[in-house]
Amino acid sequence: xxxxxxxxxxxxxxxxxxxxxxxxxxxxxxxxxxxxxxxxxxxxxxxxxxxxxxxxxxxxxxxxxxxxxxxxxxxxxxxxxxxxxxxxxxxxxxxxxxxxxxxxxxxxxxxxx
Numbered sequence: 001x002x003x004x005x006x007x008x009x010x011x012x013x014x015x016x017x018x019x020x021x022x023x024x025x026x027x028x029x030x031x032x033x034x035x036x037x038x039x040x041x042x043x044x045x046x047x048x049x050x051x052x053x054x055x056x057x058x059x060x061x062x063x064x065x066x067x068x069x070x071x072x073x074x075x076x077x078x079x080x081x082x083x084x085x086x087x088x089x090x091x092x093x094x095x096x097x098x099x100x101x102x103x104x105x106x107x108x109x110x111x112x113x
Contacts, residue, residue: 004071013063016074019081020101024059027052027101051076052099059101077101 004012022030031052054073061070081102094104 003068009063009066009071012071012074012078015078016058019078020055020059021106022098022101022103024056026103027056027059027099030095030098031056048096048099052101055101 020027031049051073054070055077058066058070058073066074077100080100081097084097084102084104097104
């Protein structure tokens with residue numbers, strides 16, 4: 001991929017798959033359950049759902065198939081999850097993070113940060 005070294009891509013791949021601690025099926029259920037009419041009325045919520053759909057697409061790809069647009073989404077997801085602070089004003093909620101594939105309450109090696 002142009003503009004990104006193999007080491008940078010490897011690091012991003014590892015970070016992304018570390019913060020996305022839900023399965024594709026789990027993410028799909030969250031997006032279907034929470035992505036209805038309320039998302040259509042709220043631009044910010046719709047953005048989280050749109051990004052979640054992109055996460056699902058990326059999870060189906062091999063590293064060699066990633067595009068520059070994919071890597072931008074991956075960076076965005078990692079940043080949003082790393083910025084998560086429970087109950088802090090202006091920070092993403094658990095529901096929003098779950099739309100990106102991260103459940104902050106999940107424990108284990110792939111669990112919360």
